[in-house]
Amino acid sequence: MHYFRTLRQEKNAMRLLICLFVLLSIQLTAQEEIKFKIDTEQSVLLWKGTKVTGSHEGTVSIAPGELIAENGAIFGTFEVDLTSITCTDIEDKASNADLLGHLKGADFFDVDQFPTASLEIQGCEIRQGPDGMPMGYTVLGALTIKGITHSIEFPMEMSIIEGGVKCTAAFKIDRTKWGIQYASKSYFDDLKDKFIYDDIEFEIVLVGTL
16 A cells, blocks of 8 residues: 555656646746846855865855746846855854955955856756656856856756746856866866865756746
8 A cells, every 4th residue: 555655646746747847838938028036035056166185165145137038948147246155164263264265366266356257048948858758957058257258058947936936956167267277287287185176066046036
């Protein structure tokens, strides 16, 4: 009995997921433009950088902006406030402040000259799983950090919430392409075990309200 009950629950969950996806797709394929205001209280950018001896991670605040749904795709540009960057894994206040000072300095994000970074969502395509069922979107965009812009592509999940939409995504970038070369083995040969990996991991939570 437990097996059949679990099977029914799984089928019901799958039906609900498909219904939500179809409902969202119907809304997004409407010709009328739909604008979502980014909820800065519920939206956030998470970051993680890794070195040989460990890693650090934290958050960055997302600035006000809009997401636009039109003709089956999501568009819009949003900015992150790099002056708001935090580190969540170092408890010692002095050590935490030292790291943040370094991240905000010229070796990394140089926030005095470039206080914001931006991601322009230029379009999205529906991704299908091996069984042909929809499983999310692929976002096509342009990421600007330190005044340098490169095209990026990453998977994104989207769900309908009360009063709006919630988008979540996770991706990596090679920081050296955006002029962040500090302690990179790609540029310096004598670092031994003092180097920092080139990849920065990001997770985005974007909540848009009507």
